[in-house]
Amino acid sequence: MARLEHNRELSLAVLRPILSNLPSGFDRVPLEMSQEELKEADLPAELWARVSAHMSLRDWVRVSGTCRSTRAVRLKKLTINRKTPAAGVQRASRMLESAEALRLPAHYLQQIEEGVAEGLYSIKQLQQLIIDAPPCTDSMLSCLSWLLTEACKVEVLVTPAGSRPYFPPMAALKHLQLTFFNDPGNFCRAVRNCTALETLHLHTHEGRMGSKVFRLGGLEMDGLPHLRLFVLKAYAQDLIKVPKGCQVHIQVYCGTDMQRSMWRGVLGNIHSIDASILMPDAPILEVFLDKAFTPLQNLRILNLHVYSSSFVFNLAEFARVEKLCISGRNLNIYLPAGVSWDTLELDAKDKLNLKFEDLNGFLLSVPRFAARFRFLRNTQALQLCTAMALNGIKCAFEDPEEEQDKYMFWYPVEQRPFGCCCGACLDCLVASGQAVEHVAEAGLPHHPPPQHDIFEFDYGPGIGGLFSDEEEEIFDEEDEEEGEV
Structure with missing residues (x-):
């Protein structure tokens, strides 16, 4: 009897966070019930079956047996x-x-x-x-x-x-x-x-x-x-x-000659590539465009990883893809007028510098945009947010939870960015409904980050990734030192 009472106490500790995080419209056990009332509650097996779908096996073991109807689930x-x-x-x-x-x-x-x-x-x-x-x-x-x-x-x-x-x-x-x-x-x-x-x-x-x-x-x-x-x-x-x-998704080196590689027989099938450029400059980028990018006429998704802060990427060269994702330690991005993508994602591990030739035109031509960074090097991202507010476009903003995390903003709000889009991994299969997601342990619930629209932004001096004048001077000196190396 003492063991059963102990298990009941465990089940209550497990159930409360699960019941409080069930989807809206779910038939819930009233959380205001006393502990004694919950102990005596004999919930129907149908309800237990629905609750169990939101529980890990470890948590179910702790809960089942405390109520007779759980044995039928x-x-x-x-x-x-x-x-x-x-x-x-x-x-x-x-x-x-x-x-x-x-x-x-x-x-x-x-x-x-x-x-x-x-x-x-x-x-x-x-x-x-x-x-x-x-x-x-x-x-x-x-x-x-x-x-x-x-x-x-x-x-x-x-x-x-x-x-x-x-x-x-x-x-x-x-x-x-x-x-x-x-x-x-x-x-x-x-x-x-x-x-x-x-x-x-x-x-x-x-x-x-x-x-x-x-x-x-x-x-x-x-x-x-x-x-x-x-x-x-x-x-x-x-x-x-x-x-x-068949659509093919691959990884390539920046100098890969696609027309002479093992891919030459399936160039028309290649839908997406991940490419890495260690030290980008104009000659290296030209080689990548000529040998790896241009032969892929049916390419729709480009994930580009770079490792330099001095080179300015002119994104006009990549305008023909539908989704463009660029990541790196420090990113300097130039967005010319008249180019567009279905999705543009920029992920800077440290500093992000954006320059728009036509800010309003960008908003009209790019339906999905996201940026992730620790520091912004100019005010154009803030200008972008202001332009979105004036055009009635809502944007989500996420503060870093840990010191090593990054700021992130994106639109539209309902589509969280920086996810995989290969279509064949487990995450993609779950997202498309072709596979089911396995539930994590209770006590470690996943709470989606709060989303704020554009009118709630607060960019004070040194806040939200914007620099004060003293900080700008410090980072300018660091960039000069990196260039000397």
Whole structure:
């Protein structure tokens, strides 16, 4: 009895923050109920089922059993993490029969395999499987192929891949995201039987240009007739083929000659590129435009990473793409009149300098704009905000929560910027409704940052990233020193 009372106390502590953050219109337990009344409340199983959709497995274990009707609830989404207690793992195993989405660390795979092999439970209803890593070893993944033959309804699979991955014929698999830690060999052979694939996302653990580069052999994906999105990050290969209508998202170096590279056969398919320019100047930018940018006539998204503060980027050169994202330590951006994008995002780790040739024209021609920075080097961003107010455009502004965070403003307010747009990673699949999101632990609720319209901005001396005269002199001296180096 004492243990049950203790669990009831835990359930109340877990439930209160969850109930207070449920979506509007949700049938709630009145928060003004006393603790004794909550203890005696026997909520219907239907309500518990709706509440459980907003809870992690760890929190559900603490709550379930304190009310008789919770035993009738079968969870559709199970999340096992390294902090999940043994009771939680056991309970998750018993609920696998009805679960449609499972997320777990790689080292639990063998435990799940043993239970399925012994007939203790089934995973035939799973539609989404997410395996977290690192750390990860080939031995942890040794049972994955066998488990996938049992999970015949899986449509979304996110997993690390071993040295020589193999996937059995999976007629339902539509979305595959793989992380490689070692050279995977001829990867094409691993997925040639997954003919229903629509999106394929491949990347190394480091996931950035300049990280370890593995060779996959020939990437002949034209045998996957339904493939419409192929994302390849931080890899090098000898050959690539994709179906005619497949969009390709890749990473390139600034000096890559696309017409002589392994991409030459799919130039018309390349929809998005991530490019890095270490020390941009006029000659280097000209090489990038001539060899990497110009040959891609169907390019729609350009993510450009730069590492210099002295070079001024004239964005007229990139006017033909629909979405332009530029990031770097310090950014000096010139926006000429008469150019436009569907989306423009500027992300400065430190200082951002904007110069508009036609401020009002920019607002009329660019429907989505965002800037992130620690310091602004002039008042044109403030002028942009004023122009938005005069034109009736509302803008969201976010203050940094930590010292190392940055200021950010964007419009339109309802579309938060700086998210991934590849369409094939887990975040994109969740955003598009093709995958479900797994709930985080209670006690760590995600509260969206407050949004303020333009009339609430307060730019005092040294506030909001604007400099005082003394600060400007200091940073001018620093820039001169950087230029000397």
